[in-house]
Amino acid sequence: xxxxxxxxxxxxxxxxxxxxxxxxxxxxxxxxxxxxxxxxxxxxxxxxxxxxxxxxxxxxxxxxxxxxxxxxxxxxxxxxxxxxxxxxxxxxxxxxxxxxxxxxxxxxxxxxxxxxxxxxxxxxxxxxxxxxxxxxxxxxxxxxxxxxxx
Amino acid sequence: xxxxxxxxxxxxxxxxxxxxxxxxxxxxxxxxxxxxxxxxxxxxxxxxxxxxxxxxxxxxxxxxxxxxxxxxxxxxxxxxxxxxxxxxxxxxxxxxxxxxxxxxxxxxxxxxxxxxxxxxxxxxxxxxxxxxxxxxxxxxxxxxxxxxxx
Amino acid sequence: xxxxxxxxxxxxxxxxxxxxxxxxxxxxxxxxxxxxxxxxxxxxxxxxxxxxxxxxxxxxxxxxxxxxxxxxxxxxxxxxxxxxxxxxxxxxxxxxxxxxxxxxxxxxxxxxxxxxxxxxxxxxxxxxxxxxxxxxxxxxxxxxxxxxxx
Amino acid sequence: xxxxxxxxxxxxxxxxxxxxxxxxxxxxxxxxxxxxxxxxxxxxxxxxxxxxxxxxxxxxxxxxxxxxxxxxxxxxxxxxxxxxxxxxxxxxxxxxxxxxxxxxxxxxxxxxxxxxxxxxxxxxxxxxxxxxxxxxxxxxxxxxxxxxxx
Amino acid sequence: xxxxxxxxxxxxxxxxxxxxxxxxxxxxxxxxxxxxxxxxxxxxxxxxxxxxxxxxxxxxxxxxxxxxxxxxxxxxxxxxxxxxxxxxxxxxxxxxxxxxxxxxxxxxxxxxxxxxxxxxxxxxxxxxxxxxxxxxxxxxxxxxxxxxxx
Numbered sequence: 001x002x003x004x005x006x007x008x009x010x011x012x013x014x015x016x017x018x019x020x021x022x023x024x025x026x027x028x029x030x031x032x033x034x035x036x037x038x039x040x041x042x043x044x045x046x047x048x049x050x051x052x053x054x055x056x057x058x059x060x061x062x063x064x065x066x067x068x069x070x071x072x073x074x075x076x077x078x079x080x081x082x083x084x085x086x087x088x089x090x091x092x093x094x095x096x097x098x099x100x101x102x103x104x105x106x107x108x109x110x111x112x113x114x115x116x117x118x119x120x121x122x123x124x125x126x127x128x129x130x131x132x133x134x135x136x137x138x139x140x141x142x143x144x145x146x147x148x149x150x
Numbered sequence: 151x152x153x154x155x156x157x158x159x160x161x162x163x164x165x166x167x168x169x170x171x172x173x174x175x176x177x178x179x180x181x182x183x184x185x186x187x188x189x190x191x192x193x194x195x196x197x198x199x200x201x202x203x204x205x206x207x208x209x210x211x212x213x214x215x216x217x218x219x220x221x222x223x224x225x226x227x228x229x230x231x232x233x234x235x236x237x238x239x240x241x242x243x244x245x246x247x248x249x250x251x252x253x254x255x256x257x258x259x260x261x262x263x264x265x266x267x268x269x270x271x272x273x274x275x276x277x278x279x280x281x282x283x284x285x286x287x288x289x290x291x292x293x294x295x296x297x298x299x300x
Numbered sequence: 301x302x303x304x305x306x307x308x309x310x311x312x313x314x315x316x317x318x319x320x321x322x323x324x325x326x327x328x329x330x331x332x333x334x335x336x337x338x339x340x341x342x343x344x345x346x347x348x349x350x351x352x353x354x355x356x357x358x359x360x361x362x363x364x365x366x367x368x369x370x371x372x373x374x375x376x377x378x379x380x381x382x383x384x385x386x387x388x389x390x391x392x393x394x395x396x397x398x399x400x401x402x403x404x405x406x407x408x409x410x411x412x413x414x415x416x417x418x419x420x421x422x423x424x425x426x427x428x429x430x431x432x433x434x435x436x437x438x439x440x441x442x443x444x445x446x447x448x449x450x
Numbered sequence: 451x452x453x454x455x456x457x458x459x460x461x462x463x464x465x466x467x468x469x470x471x472x473x474x475x476x477x478x479x480x481x482x483x484x485x486x487x488x489x490x491x492x493x494x495x496x497x498x499x500x501x502x503x504x505x506x507x508x509x510x511x512x513x514x515x516x517x518x519x520x521x522x523x524x525x526x527x528x529x530x531x532x533x534x535x536x537x538x539x540x541x542x543x544x545x546x547x548x549x550x551x552x553x554x555x556x557x558x559x560x561x562x563x564x565x566x567x568x569x570x571x572x573x574x575x576x577x578x579x580x581x582x583x584x585x586x587x588x589x590x591x592x593x594x595x596x597x598x599x600x
Numbered sequence: 601x602x603x604x605x606x607x608x609x610x611x612x613x614x615x616x617x618x619x620x621x622x623x624x625x626x627x628x629x630x631x632x633x634x635x636x637x638x639x640x641x642x643x644x645x646x647x648x649x650x651x652x653x654x655x656x657x658x659x660x661x662x663x664x665x666x667x668x669x670x671x672x673x674x675x676x677x678x679x680x681x682x683x684x685x686x687x688x689x690x691x692x693x694x695x696x697x698x699x700x701x702x703x704x705x706x707x708x709x710x711x712x713x714x715x716x717x718x719x720x721x722x723x724x725x726x727x728x729x730x731x732x733x734x735x736x737x738x739x740x741x742x743x744x745x746x747x748x749x750x
Binding site: 086089090092093094098129132137140 | 166
């Protein structure tokens, strides 16, 4: 069995998130990846939909600027991603980084961590759903440390 | 007659809400459950859609963090769930917990109560619609005590 | 000719709005009603869609709590209702009561008035569209007194 | 060639906007209009969709009250209209008046002006697309005076 | 191979953005353009959908006024554009200018720069996806200077 995972990122992003996602996926011998780049977050949904014609799951790597209006743009991009998932009946892991999440260097390491962990999530959704099931309700986080169970 | 109920939860949640939902459902001898876990709330809609190919109703157990942006994420997840319901013509009970609803221990018991009560609601929608009809307009709440009729 | 009107309400509501809607509809000898109850506003859209397989129009009776987040919930419910209308190409009259509209007793009478008047609107959309046409631009209100033409 | 234009308005509106739209359209000998009235803005999208089964374009005349929540209602109505356009692949000119746009008498003349001008836009989209093309980027406004090119 | 690119703009805009987009596209000998103009941003999505019946990609050139409500209008327009992309499985580059982005003369040059650069993006998505791939995560901007990689 081979799993096909699509990775889509943007030229808008300030960190090469795809590199980290692909690195994380390269550890799984049964994964094949396809990759493409679009200008910005609002272009992710339709690109994922297109790649999902030949992939089993997609990872949408988005970067959200620090202005107030950028949150609205992220919202629109995210609604589009919901539509794309439901039209394809496949998962698209939305990996969005917001510049307000920290200083530039913090945001950079959030981006790396979130991209890596969601790449593993994508793989587990396809190949190891019981790993996710065992972590249900455990306060798992991407981009930061897990916060744990209450 | 047997009713098939899908329960979907997340690794993001800080309480094992599925446990409570499944416990509540275990009291109905005519219910069979299927369960899966996704990373976060935005992944619930498509997972429910997928499970609804073989289930009659779904329960989407989501956890919303305490940051302002998390409300936007919940909104996107919820729009996706509306789409999934309307595409499948089946109910998906959206059971979302917001961290701002109380202190950690309050939120924990809200989560348990809401998961249990909506599991029963899911069963009643399928098996006992007259129980819901008899409670129409009665100020029934999940997560808290009922507020009653005005 | 007989008109079939679906009435859907919630257990969350604090007023038995369906009672008023059904009372108003009972005055039309050519109306047959079907009714069901769901837990909350977000469950209305798909229930209306299901009932519209056998009804000509639906009335969605919703109740919105007084917390800030409840407006977001109403928004999601309303988007779902827009989707349901457009998928069925049938009207769904959205009758939402917001707790912030007044004191408990004011809200109660708003709920009664709005449910009754929109029940008549539902009937007129099917049976007497010219009554609506004659009231175009007249500042007609449901829940409160008409405000009139400017 | 004859163009069929649907005009939909509401009983909620405080100005008879359809009158102005129809007056403006009556100057085009090759236009035939169909008209209907719904209770409020959220009912416009599905009514337009229904009329677009026999019309080439629709004009949705909506009125938005002055309360904060009314903007949310307008938003939901507008999302519905986007859906209706994309499902029919036909234009629906959304002509919404917000009460906060001015004093009652200002709002009244905004409503007249906007309804008239968008009626002409609807005609031009069907019959004279080059008129629109010649005005591209010219700061054309409906409801107010044109603001012109920067 | 010839690429067909649709350019849609509005009469509402205060800058002739289509001129810049078309100028930028004229440098590619293998591009053929089709163009049309609609009244405002909310009309862009369905017009793009219609032109995408014969084009490979679309550029939606929108202008957003400076009032608070205009952001909501942009949001609705943008949701419509997401729907149009996903219904056609083709890219629509959303090129929106917000009046609050600067003084009139700043906004004018933002509009020119953004229209030109997104026209090139549209071409690259069709003809040179590796150019986009090479710029992944590089902090590329349209309307302003690139901000670069962190």
